[in-house]
Amino acid sequence: MWNKTLIKNFSALTLVQIANYAIPLLLIPYISRIIGISNYGKLEYARTFVFYFTVLINYGFDYTATREISINRTDKDKLEKIISEVYSTKVILFTISSILFFLFIYFDSSLNELSNILWLTYAINIGFVLFPLWIFQGLEKISSIAIINFIIKFAVLSLTFLLLKHKDDYWIYNFLQSISQISIGIVSLLIVRYYYKMSFGNVKFSGILSRFKSGFSVFASMILVNIFASYSFIILKGVSSETDIGIYATAFKLAITIQTIIILPFSQAFFPHMALKAENNILDFKNYIKKISRLLSVVMLIICLLSILFAEPIISLIFGDDYLIAVPTFRILAFLPIFSALTNLYSYQGLLNLKKDKLFLYIHIFATLIVVLLSHILVPKYGLIGASYLRIFSEILLMITSFVFYKIHIKKASYAS
Numbered sequence: 001m002w003n004k005t006l007i008k009n010f011s012a013l014t015l016v017q018i019a020n021y022a023i024p025l026l027l028i029p030y031i032s033r034i035i036g037i038s039n040y041g042k043l044e045y046a047r048t049f050v051f052y053f054t055v056l057i058n059y060g061f062d063y064t065a066t067r068e069i070s071i072n073r074t075d076k077d078k079l080e081k082i083i084s085e086v087y088s089t090k091v092i093l094f095t096i097s098s099i100l101f102f103l104f105i106y107f108d109s110s111l112n113e114l115s116n117i118l119w120l121t122y123a124i125n126i127g128f129v130l131f132p133l134w135i136f137q138g139l140e141k142i143s144s145i146a147i148i149n150f151i152i153k154f155a156v157l158s159l160t161f162l163l164l165k166h167k168d169d170y171w172i173y174n175f176l177q178s179i180s181q182i183s184i185g186i187v188s189l190l191i192v193r194y195y196y197k198m199s200f201g202n203v204k205f206s207g208i209l210s211r212f213k214s215g216f217s218v219f220a221s222m223i224l225v226n227i228f229a230s231y232s233f234i235i236l237k238g239v240s241s242e243t244d245i246g247i248y249a250t251a252f253k254l255a256i257t258i259q260t261i262i263i264l265p266f267s268q269a270f271f272p273h274m275a276l277k278a279e280n281n282i283l284d285f286k287n288y289i290k291k292i293s294r295l296l297s298v299v300m301l302i303i304c305l306l307s308i309l310f311a312e313p314i315i316s317l318i319f320g321d322d323y324l325i326a327v328p329t330f331r332i333l334a335f336l337p338i339f340s341a342l343t344n345l346y347s348y349q350g351l352l353n354l355k356k357d358k359l360f361l362y363i364h365i366f367a368t369l370i371v372v373l374l375s376h377i378l379v380p381k382y383g384l385i386g387a388s389y390l391r392i393f394s395e396i397l398l399m400i401t402s403f404v405f406y407k408i409h410i411k412k413a414s415y416a417s
Helices: 004-058 061-071 076-107 115-122 124-130 133-139 143-163 171-195 205-239 242-280 282-309 311-318 321-333 336-352 357-416
Strands: none
Touching (some): 004 115, 004 321, 061 133, 205 242, 242 282, 242 311, 242 321, 242 336, 282 311, 282 357, 321 357
16 A cells, blocks of 8 residues: 555655644744734734635646646656646736735725735745645655755744744744745755756747646635635634634644644645556555545544644643633634545545546535535624634535545446446
């Protein structure tokens, strides 16, 4: 079930996510005591809002381009064509995103009040334009960038201790994360160009148009995933106090960090591996999914129970005693990683590698409509507790729907083979 390349890439991707999420989390005990819970809520709100534009810029290439590179990894000319087209498309998307971002801030007075922190947070997208994670994933060469990523982010984010000294300095935290992502983007691009000797050639408009068309279903799904995951938080901001926003941001930060450090490396390492299996041996692919589902269920359940059991000391250690009011909310959201892991398995690893991109989109449209509707009903009425339980319910809904359609289509694929 596990080969050396898979284990190596999983370990490397775990290191990447530790750099992306665990290192910033280690800084929280310091910054949370200085900036306070309300300013911390502003930081997380800015990150949540900016992430919508990050999704637009990435356009699902971490899946669609990864899948294509994995299948064509031995054809250098084809790889260079894919890389050139994807980069050109991302530059266009960044331009569109920046214009939209400006218009939102200019015409929305509530966003205009936070314009400085929003723009400093938005700068991280320059790094996402440059950082070709999809290349390293597709080639299964993650280890070549993981250590460099870790060192750069550790070094840049460590500057927080030197620069963030007062409550009003809270913006420095997000700004330094932007700087670290830009730095790793530049370095990784140089590695692709000079170490792997990949050239960036001329791109035809038809090639860019093809990228927009082929990636649309996954991109639209990524937008919906972001709405799906954060919509109740956005509604909560309009109906609750800054303290409630800070409580939800604190609890969600912990839950999503646990989820991301474990699930994202698994997802990114397995995706190109599973893409090849789905292409070459559907029965082997089916058996892999089955075995992984059992392992994930056990591992994530243990993590969930430990999170609930040790919620108080975890929050006290990371955020400080003033944040213990977030414990009940965290205990609710602690169930999120187990359902998210199985959702990822059946939808991303399963349906996308079966090339059911449109079905993947339809499932997310359905789930998002339900979440948006229930958010307007439950969050204004039940506030923080309503937003928390709704987030868990929505992930369960997505997991069950993905599982049902995966079973239908894997059965069809098995018969066809």
